[in-house]
Amino acid sequence: MNKTLPACATLDALPNELLIQIASHFDRQPPSILKFTHEPSAQLTCSEERSLKSLSGVSWRWRKIVLPVLFRYSRISLDKTPQWVPIDARLVENMQGQLTKLSNHELQIYQKMRSKFKSSSMWAFDESFDDLLINLCRIREGDDFLRSVPNILWLPHLPKTFTDFGRFVAHYNMKHYIKSLVVFTDKEYELRHVSTADAPLSRAVSEIWSQIFFRLEPFRVVVAAPPTTLAGLLDTQMLSSDAWAFDMKMHYIELLQPEPSRINHPRESTCRPWDSALVHRKPWTHLGYNEGSSITAYSTYEYHLKQSPKMLYLIILRLAKEVQDCCNIVSFSFHGVFPFSTNITTIIRALHKVKTLRKVHFQLAPGNENSLLNTPKRMGRAQPHDLWMEWNESYKVIASFLGVYGFADGAEFVSSDCDVAGLAGEVDDYMDMRFKRGSGWRKTEIGKWIKDESLGKDGAPTEAGPSAEAPA
Template sequence: MSAAAINITDIFQRLPNEILLQITAHLDSPAPSIAKFAHEPSTTLTDADQTPLKNLSCVSWRWRKIVLPMLFRYSRIQLDPTPQWVPIDARILDNMQGQLTKLSNHEFQVYQHMRSKFKSSSIFAYDESFDDLLINLCRIDDGDEFLKSIPDILWFPHLPKSDFLHYAEFVQQYELKYHIKNVVIYTDKSYELRHVSTAEAYLSKVVKEIWSTIFQVLEPTRVVVSAPPCTLAGLLDVAMMSSDTWAFDMKIHHVEFIQYGQASQIQHTTPQCRPWETALVHRRPWTHLAYNEGSSISAYSTYEYHLKQSPRMLYLLLLRLAKEVQDCCNIRSFSFIGVFPFHTNIRVVIHALQKIQTLEEVKFQLAPGPENDLLNETKRMGRAQPSDLWLEWNESYKNITCFLGTYDFADGASFTSKDCSVAAVKQDVGEYMELLQKKGQGWQAKEDGLWIRDHTRDHEGASINIPAPDI
């Protein structure tokens, strides 16, 4: 190599950090949890096919230092799948009594506490029909070998103890708390103890512990929770309001909370404008709420499908926002994604939306997106009739149209229909929006699937009255 030959390493060392940051920006791309949020929910929400920033961070220590703040803007936390709770009853207590010398300190404390409890109800303690009333759920600690040997160990949502501790130490060591803006909490484990009355208090306790721990370590402006409906209900501190979840075969739901702008810029009407530090919905002054409940197609194959009720955690979340949050820090935008949901579900969601007075942006997607071809999947369709699917779709849009016509949107508010990516569906949505214009509602079409509220156009094409939805 001649003396004039270019030494790439030397050039790299001489480049200022500003140039390296520009190079890094060209390799940046949206996180999978953003790009795939509207896809049918699955456990692969956070999986990425390509990781250019991670690869670049492995080139050298200087590149790693440059990339680090960008590399960890998006973080994911998987809940521990290991069952850690034991239902202590009188029969287990008898087994513990025979091994007192082998019990850990924690196990011995559990034994003493439960023995005193069962003394006052010894007549019924061994009757299985009283288990739900007398049972105590006990979390397994390190060294609890007896409790670990019990076959019926139960699962509650919880953070991976040691892994999260290392994660927290890493965040602190590299001062990443304010660089991590997005966090996804996910699991594929289903919570199955809603039939045990005493389990609700324990569930509430462990869920509060999850959010308190996460928000002590991180300061995210976007939080996504991805979990089976029964688990998601617990993580959101709401009920499911459905006994028909089997019919819908919804493996995973996604919910997204975003806080746009700085919390310090909000002019709070009162210090108690929401019950801070309780459920996730109240942990921050969220301005955006999005929900993806996936496909309802399997329910159309069941007998009298129209009587089935899908999980309604979203409805309850919106009601909490309407009842418990002042306008100063309530949501400004809302997005719903589902594949052919029943119009009864859309109707109750809209019923709750009507009670929130701060909406400026509303988005709906009720048909399959371009990323899937559910209508041509014979196995997924089962006995469902396409005519029934589109009937529910049309009834849902009638409810949406009535909502757009009765809600007091300000000038500049927007409605987006993500279904307009298909030409035939775009035409149908356009006809519903024309009905609003005939009613005298000024919604101006801006681009495919987007309409802007314009009060100056009110009454331009008024010719009919559209009744409000029966909600």
């Protein structure tokens, strides 16, 4: 016999406060946090956990309850569609035969470029002059001629759906609920050697960050992109001609600021430039970086002479030079898989110029989730001895840094390598070297040390208070 439950016995009878409490039990850490320390891939934001999404589809009431939590960790994938055309003398000549079919925008381009080429006459058709005479023009609606050009190029830009997302956020008043944002693309920027592309790239990147921070207020921003693209999105250079040897498909950078309600640096403050670059958009207090695996480079001839991309080094230097101590980073983390010791030395050299660090975190070996060392195809011709030699040399550099940098009492050093079987003892040995030199680091748990000024040169606490033999 079927009985209908009374209304008071259904979930719909519960007040919103209890429903919010129920929904909170389905909230999980997002993959962009759980996977940030893993080797970078296009799967950073992918997860099989869909409890909240399923709950939001139960009813309109549940949708309203879950919505603020559902979009707390959001992602924006940059548009992959090429939108820029290189305009040279040969293309302008082709446009001349179709003047009646050109859009107003295309006609303006034709007239402007034609007058530019007049002074160079036939030399404008010489391919060696392309880098000087070429202009990059963005395709607009109705530009059918430019859209038909075979060689259309890509610069980073927001997807068309971002405007709709912005309206959605404004409509449901969710601007302050979105705490974290991942900006993602797996598209590689290929115009870094074309000098005339610098200005369009700078404008395109500035527009991305302006639009994002106009509509959203995340306290955490992660950018996941191939090194060439990441350099453009960070308004910096790669400072390396050996990127091919490392074959790094993607890097991650993570920037954190205090909760918006705790930010006490006004926009008009002079503690940083507050320019269009991402590193100066907000008063970031944490900088995290994951450059992935350097394993491919170990298979190259004279691998130790190769230079990995140096965006992190340049970003740290920029912060050190352009940001006042009151608004600089206090926390830093680096994750990589067998980076060269020369790379770690370069990063440490930059960190020495940042005077505000309170916490540093390193991971230089594959995590427990990474089977790289047991994958012959990925190891290639790399020799395990070389990998661990660079790892050891890197920790010598880190240990030296911990001994000479002016860390304040209570500062932290964390090594995620201690989570890997067999490596905790190795890291301990390097830290013990610091103890013997009186650097004052006290181990609090596996993989974590605290700066303790009360420790003597032998690592033991110093006696406090007046001497027993001193006169009263």
